Amino acid sequence: MANITAAMVKELREKTGAGMMDCKNALTETDGDIEAAVDWLRKKGLAKAAKKAGRVAAEGLVAIEARGNVAAMVEVNSETDFVARNEQFQAFVRAAAKVVADTDGTVDALVAAPMPGASGSVGERIQELIATIGENMTIRRTAKVTVAQGVVGSYMHAAVSEGLGKIGVLVAMESTGGNTDELANLGRMIAMHIAAVNPVAVDASGIDPATVERESAILREKNAGKPDHVMQKIVESGLKSYYKEVTLLEQSFVHDTTKTVGQVLKESEGKVGGPIKIGGFVRYALGEGIEKEETDFAAEVAAQAGVKA
Known part of the structure; x- marks a missing residue:
């Protein structure tokens, strides 16, 4: 049996982030083989992770x-949120985002890609990490945005450090203009607008037809009994108002509410040196759509301590 030294345990801890006793046990089980011990810990980590997989993960x-x-x-x-x-x-x-940029942008490609530095x-x-930190973690979604000519504007709201935060936005700023610095600055401003206002689509053509039909049905129900020619005008007018509220180009620009985003783009073309088109955007708000489990934190702590809350 190999002699398990403190230096070996330290090396394995640095490689895996696992606890000291876990590292010692892994080295004992693998007769001091560091790489085999890494695999042994991974297998144990997977077993632990499986037990945690049912827990709701809505922070991060x-x-x-x-x-x-x-x-x-x-x-x-x-x-x-502690994690x-x-x-x-x-x-x-942070490393995962870099990998997404180097792959096809899907979750599957990210999960299968080599981990930088590992x-x-x-x-x-x-x-x-699940095994080391002791919480369930999931790679929920990924996005990759590219433009042939122009820049991809970005903004991170509630940032905890560079490029990390709670609400992230990417916006495709397509342009043949040569002033990419001006275009990038404009892209950041529009990304901030998207983070704040959360538009549904760039313009009306990007809205799901089922959503348009639902809005139309609501307008018809509210105005039931009107003649058909009047109803048609009411629905058209109502949809126009709806588009102004939810489509990016028709929304009032948060940095200057006297103008729409579309007007701001048009006025910026001279500075950028060419036409500007928004090819699309992606907005991620941390945990949106995840049903969080409501718990009584005080009672939970008391229960673990063996006392009544």
């Missing part, structure tokens, strides 16, 4: 990796 971080005409975004969830402050978790989310994949690394 959104990360952005912006590279001029290419940008990527990822949302990684955890069970509590979002963990340096290992932050480093993982021997395994991104998927294996998150399982190691």
Whole structure:
């Protein structure tokens, strides 16, 4: 049997982030083979992660990796906000965004890709973090935005550090204009607008037809009994008002409410040096759409302490 030294345990801890006793046990089980011990811990980590997989993970971080005409975004969830402050978790989310920018932008490609600075994949690394930190974590969604000419504007709201925060936005700013600095600045301003106002689509053509039909049905129901020719005008007018509220180009610009976003784009073309078109946008708000489990924190702590709340 190999002699397990403190230096070996330290090396394994640095490689995996696992606890000291877990590292010692892994080295004992693998006769001191560091790489075999790493695999042993991964297997144990996967077993632990499976037990945690049913827990609701609605906290965490959104990360952005912006590279001029290419940008990527990822949302990684955890069970509590405490984990979002963990340096290992932050480093993982930041690295994951970089990997998304280098792949096809899908979750599957991210999970299968090699983890930067590690021997395994991104998927294996998150399982190691689950085992080390002790919370369920999930890579919820990813996005990659590119433009042939122009820049991808970005903005991170409630940032905890560079490129990491709670609400992330990417917006495709397509333009042949040569002043890319001006275009990038405009892109950031529009990304801030999207973060604040949360439009449904760039323009009316991007709205789901089912949504348009639902809005039309509501207008018809509210005005039941009107003649058909009057009803048609009411629906058309109502939809125009709806589009002004929910489509990016028709919304009042948050930085200057006397103008629409579309007007701001048109007025900026001279500074940029060419026409500007918004090719699309992506907005991630951390945990949106996840049903969070309501718990009595005081009672939970009391229960763990063996006393009544």
